[in-house]
Amino acid sequence: MRELASKLHRGLKHPVSTRVLNSLAFYGVFGALIGFAALGKPGEGILILLAWSVVHFLLSHQRRKDAIFLCSMVVFGTLIEIGYLSAGVLTYASPNPLASWLPPVWMLGIYLLYGMAVDYSLFWLHNRFWLAAIFGCGGGIASYRVGVAVGAAEFLLPGYQSYIVIGAVWALFCPFSCWYSRWMDVRLVRSAES
Numbered sequence: 737m738r739e740l741a742s743k744l745h746r747g748l749k750h751p752v753s754t755r756v757l758n759s760l761a762f763y764g765v766f767g768a769l770i771g772f773a774a775l776g777k778p779g780e781g782i783l784i785l786l787a788w789s790v791v792h793f794l795l796s797h798q799r800r801k802d803a804i805f806l807c808s809m810v811v812f813g814t815l816i817e818i819g820y821l822s823a824g825v826l827t828y829a830s831p832n833p834l835a836s837w838l839p840p841v842w843m844l845g846i847y848l849l850y851g852m853a854v855d856y857s858l859f860w861l862h863n864r865f866w867l868a869a870i871f872g873c874g875g876g877i878a879s880y881r882v883g884v885a886v887g888a889a890e891f892l893l894p895g896y897q898s899y900i901v902i903g904a905v906w907a908l909f910c911p912f913s914c915w916y917s918r919w920m921d922v923r924l925v926r927s928a929e930s
Contacts, residue, residue: 754795755857755859756857757795758852758856759856759857761852762853762857764784765784766879768781769781769785769842770842770846770882770883771886772784773828773829773830773842773883774830774886774887774888776830777830778840778842781842782842785845785849788849788852789848789852792852800924801924802855804920805851805855805917805920808851809847812909812913813843813846814838816847817839818838821839824893825891825893825897825902826880826889826892827890828840828843828888829890830842846879850913858914862914862917862918865915866911868914869908869910871910872906872908872910873907873910874903875906876906876907876910877906880902881899
């Protein structure tokens with residue numbers, strides 16, 4: 737396994753190939769997560785996400801940072817989704833079996849997946865916070881719209897109110913996640929130097 741990982745890492749050490757792979761994997765795994773959730777089989781999408789997570793960590797040049805950052809993205813995502821559910825913005829086709837106020841695990845998987853994209857395929861947003869806000873707003877709305885279209889979720893607010901709420905949240909969350917990633921880079925360098 738180490739030999740395979742070493743070969744993959746050498747073959748994909750060029751930033752462009754890693755970023756292209758990350759982008760392709762993002763859309764493929766995103767589709768699997770919402771598709772299987774819509775079919776009532778969210779566990780299958782989670783297995784695909786776990787497989788991609790293993791590949792991501794095998795190829796990562798910053799495993800420690802990725803582990804901390806990805807856990808943070810899942811925590812932030814949990815809080816955002818609890819807010820959506822509590823405010824009655826939307827509901828999910830495959831809800832969390834433990835508690836209706838908690839987001840489903842497959843939805844938290846999307847935040848994990850998003851976290852994997854921040855330093856790779858979305859690296860170009862790191863120093864462009866206004867652009868990150870625009871792409872966060874548009875991408876957030878589009879992502880949830882796709883989820884609704886395939887039957888993985890349902891908007892509960894009348895008219896375009898759900899779009900407005902989701903767009904506003906992601907217009908803040910995307911630039912925040914880019915800032916947080918850069919902040920972590922500085923903190924980890926400082927801790928390594930001391």
